[in-house]
Amino acid sequence: MTPKEGTLITPADLAGSGAQRNDPDIYGKFGRFGGRYVPEALIPALDEVAAEYEKAKNDLGFVREFEHLLRTYAGRPTTLTEVPRFAEHAGGARILLKREDLTHTGAHKINNVLGQALLTKRLGKRRVIAETGAGQHGVATATAAALMGLECVIYMGAVDCERQALNVARMKLLGATVVPVTNGSQTLKDAINEAFRDWVANVDHTHYLFGTVAGPHPFPEIVRDFARIIGVEARRQVLELTGRMPDAVCAAVGGGSNAMGIFHAFVDDANVRLYGYEAGGRGADTGEHALTLTQGSEGVLHGARTFVLQDEEGQTLESHSISAGLDYPGVGPEHAWLKDIGRATYEGVTDKEAMEAFALLARTEGIIPAIESSHALAGALRLGRELGPDAVILVNLSGRGDKDMGTAMKYFNL
């Protein structure tokens, strides 16, 4: 396929990679996953977003504005850092970190929100709402809303508000209204329910700036496309640094946006293994985890067919993770599809393994990662020992750990 100029998907970066889009079908399906399970009232709004996005991604003006913001505001391209002292603990494999932690606001979420905020303006809407778990998507949305003069309301589980108090303060400072959600498990899934309720009532002037590659079509495709710059840059950077493709790409998976962002450019590189690491929480056999792909079953949650942590009657189970950003009982449908066709491998990483990797990266390399990203780091340590010293492993360091210092102080008695 020849890269077409003026699309977000195939900029010059991709020339020669032969990468395909792997777009969902007209019903928003990746294989049998995805689609739309939503109240009929929202269908016209989803159609409107999908139609406007189709126009936008083929509009060179839109693409240039997005790329300009990524470069001059978000701080792209982010660098690639080799971490040899950390890699000594991974059987000597070469480990390369894609430094999304160095973006403005400190996590990969900024890529998606800048794209969707631009889309909001194209849609002629003046208000954005969003859900947030760790607070990173909320902060990123509040940031983009401030930049573009949009009214902003963030729904956040009351439990998450408490464990991510610093991010709540950041959102408020950025001019957003933060609504603590007190029903259900008071975490990310309930924040999403509440955001949908707001959207259906205010859809004429509000865009739901969805934060991950889950939800009803077209969100999984849009969020992936705005995040896929991560993999596009990383693929080129790994080639430049090592002269070859990586053996494996590792990313943490909650809803799955940072993972789709780095995976997508590699999906057609058959020799590059893709590894997603879910939150194993207190352990796979404790029932206190967020192992959606590895222990969940097929179902529908938040508007899409995907893997879900649910009981035998389809009631969603509560997830657990030390990391708020991975504490979600669903996952994006494209991940469900990549698992189903055997293209990507998904494994669990426990709270303990993640916190060890968190501390190890800080001590050996002077980088404090987000606890979410620490799941990918822990996975890379395991994978490196398996693949041996000749392996090159690319890890998406999706965010920085400043927001997690409260958790770290408690965990390590600092």
Added chain:
Amino acid sequence: MTTLQAVFDKARAEDRAALVGYLPAGFPTKDGAIAAATAMVEAGCDVIEIGLPYSDPLMDGPTIQDAVHRSLTNGTRIADVLRTVEGVAKSGAATLVMTYWNPIGRYGAERFARDLASAGGVGTITPDLTPEEAEPWLAASKGAGIDTVFLVAPSSPEERIGKVVACCTGFVYAASLMGVTGARETVNAAAEGLVKRTKSLTSLPVCVGLGVGNGDQAAEIAAYADGVIVGSAFIRRLLDAPDEKSGIAAVRDLASDLARGVRR
């Protein structure tokens, strides 16, 4: 077993709208739900929707969320929902189940349709099942001989209404407003236009729900719709009552008020 067809034929013969009441199974208690729904039928409800409590009710407002949460905390399972349907159907009302898709999908579409029919249920209302995803459920329902009710909304363009009504049997559920469930001060003006647009595309009865809470509102809607759907207002009576007995009495009073409304 009373069918939806029989309900709407009877209402038309009496030159009135049908009255449809909603309650989640297991609320206020498993037996209390049957007693309350039976009281609603005795006081004039023609159709009862039994809600299947679901952990993530994303189109429901705080009142139904609260009731559903209590029901799930009471340990309500699908077997209890079916038992509730069985109990309520005995009262003579056409009894439906209203549910989000995932519990049916997980239970198995054919199995659910069959078990619902065996319990005396006459159909389902599935608020998050879009026509694009409906095929397995339409086939299973047809096989079990039960009706399939889907929703149209004020935002629905004609082409969508056409797709939705093509999936419907029994009646079409017209959501009166853009928002979640819950009683409102006034009935949204968009409802009448939506009913008109829907009726131009189907000969099925069209019932209006969302935001209806008293006899005056019921009368207003009955002037242009074939049925009036009330849910949160019943639940509110049960939530506010000091005990189950007085809650059921309050539910009966509301049903009487609404039943007079649809006959004005």
